[in-house]
Amino acid sequence: MLGFIATRIGYLIPVLIAVTLLTFLIASLLPGDLAHAMLGDQATPEAVEALRRDMGLDQPLWWRYLNWLVGIVQGDFGRSFRTGEPVLGAILARLPVSLELMLLAEVTALAISIPLAIHCAAHSGGPFDRVVTGIAFAKLSIPNFMAAILLIYLFAVELRWLPATGYVPFAEDGLGNVRAMVLPALTLALAEWPVLMRVLRSDMIAVLQEDYITMARAKGLKSRRILFVHALKPSSLTLITVAGINIGRLIGGAVIVESVFALPGIGRLLLGAIYTRDFMILQGVVLFVAAGFVIVNFLVDMLYAVLDPRIRHAHR
């Protein structure tokens, strides 16, 4: 196990360094000087030059990267050019909203997909299975910004059950917070469940053909117990992996959903930074999100190895 962790960490660190390098290079190498982009087309060359010196842009590239990296390691992501707000502070202030959104979405998606997958796997090939598999396939073709519009139209415009946009902090008004989160979380969950359902379904169909399932049946165990206990346990490993892989898509989805429903999360911070050309915030958010994504995937790998001894032994 220790050997396995060491191998994975040995892989994690170069990837993290490459992520910082790529984030930095995107901001530095792309055409259009940062100072120029900030000041706009009408800026005088002197003003651009002064700003460049102010921001340290006249230093060599590798020196700027090292300086930036040392700051990042110490938790200093720099300050917003617009508001002077520390970048890391801005990110951390908005993180809970995004995390709440993604967590609610993932739980909802699991709550939809697990029962459906079990029922489909138990009666694979039957009419219920074919209808659900068909719906899941079709749902894969509805992007979440489209689903968001449809849900807003149905629940906010036609039925008037839920607010279309707006956010209430949980500490101020718990019920209002939940009401504001229902549609955004549902939008993301609707994009997630088909993926989870398809993987879990095919996994379970394979598991149900194993000998120990036949054994459990022969012992006379109830089929519900076989499905939910004996079959779901090994399949849940696959589910964890898929959930981990899907986090990247979930983050992208959160950017869109936060924008549509006006939730003050990290996605909106990123979009706001793009619209106002606040490149320090932009760079900080991209790095934070990418690094977080890499680390979460690493943790998922670890969890996988803890749960399944075959994985950690195969890597020796």
Place this chain on the structure above:
Amino acid sequence: MRTGEAVAGSVVRNATEAWARLAAFGWLFGLALAWIAAIVIAAGSADLLPLPSPTDMDMLARREAPSFAHWLGTDRLGRDMLARLVYGARISLTVAILAPLIGLLIGGALGILAGYFRGGLETLVVGGVDVLLAFPPLVLALAVMAYLGQTLANLTYIIGILSIPAFTRVARAATLSVAKREFILAARAMGATELRILLRELLPNVILPLLAFFLLAVAVTIVVEGALSFLGLGVPPPAPSWGGMIGEGRESLETAPRIAFLPALFMFLTVLSFNIVGDTLRATTDPRQGAA
């Protein structure tokens, strides 16, 4: 000796067989192909069709219901919806086909080389792919569009580059599964050069799964382009694009939901069609399914 009649007979038989095989894919596959063909033809001949201008505004005819002058009505600036949908298809399809082409060419080549030569090259390619995959794609696309500026070309490049990792993985996996086969060994034993083996022996066996994946990538690209345009970071207005139209239609949801729903319906049907065709081809070229 084969007579002309026998050759003609076999041609006819081949044609009927091909048709029977296509029919076996089912009516859904046929419908999907038909929709794709219709959209591609409409988008390609948009200038020739008797359509009103997609960008001319008419403030006296805002959010009009479908009529003889405007078959699908007008949007909130009085622009013809049908014209915008057709011209929007042109932008969506241009990006959706050119961007995965970048991924197919670069990612496919990298994956085949990595899977065939293995060693240090493979480590480098797989590592590079992992780094690119470390960024949530939409976040990276947004960031790069913000720095580069919003043009059709930039949009195509960035989505194309983002599609390279997936193509590399598909190509490498397909190459690994055939690189050790006997016919490769036989070609090498007969003294074929590496280039010849790659192009004449390996490529024909790898190209089908790659093409099937290409169609699925087209579907994904339509969605990504739509998302960027929806957020106002795709092709700049007033050029119509489906994602942008859905975003604009949002403001008229209370009065004229049609303005958001029509482009949504077009995008859904197109993405679904590419998914159906791509998935069918993937299933028929996937060796794991057996020789079904």
